[in-house]
């Protein structure tokens with residue numbers, strides 16, 4: 166039981182310290198513990214240590230874990246690629262979707278979000294470094310898609326998400342994250358109500374926090390290597 170609890174404590178300390186270093190309120194940085202390919206026992210251990218936000222990237226695996234955990238105090242974030250034919254269970258069981266990259270997916274989630282749940286929190290996934298292999302909209306298309314999502318009443322537009330190209334030095338990492346912050350500003354300039362930058366993983370969360378990340382998605386550093 167000690168490892169996940171201890172890892173969480175260390176990461177929370179680091180997030181806190183990084184936020185303060187950059188003049189930010191530590192409460193403004195949320196940890197999403199990425200539990201993909203980790204057993205339910207790891208999720209329950211993290212939950213016992215006070216963790217509430219969890220990230221999953223596969224629909225089936227995520228649904229099974231949500232059901233098996235059987236707790237309504239946990240907040241489930243879908244962070245993987247979402248095919249438009251798999252939106253229904255995601256709309257029914259997750260609290261957030263970070264990876265909206267086309268109107269069709271947003272439209273279906275909006276139609277399928279159950280009436281007895283609050284609007285689904287969503288972020289627009291941005292291919293911030295314009296990589297051929299990556300999902301997400303091009304940066305210049307992101308605000309337009311956000312404006313579309315903002316008009317759907319069963320979705321709640323929160324902001325933008327990215328997975329940048331891996332880069333070794335923090336100055337280069339910060340450049341991509343700064344471009345994300347510019348998108349958030351642009352969206353606000355167009356009167357969109359956005360408050361979220363989902364960015365930063367185990368290897369680059371410090372740079373992400375420096376540039377305004379509100380949700381860092383960390384897996385390995387919390388749970389250890391995946392199965």
Ligand SMILES: *Cc1c(COP(=O)(O)O)cnc(C)c1O
Nearest residue numbers: 199222244366367382383384385
């Ligand atoms: C797996 C994953 C993470 C976490 O990655 P780690 O390197 O284990 O911290 C974060 N975001 C997304 C979208 C992922 O798929």
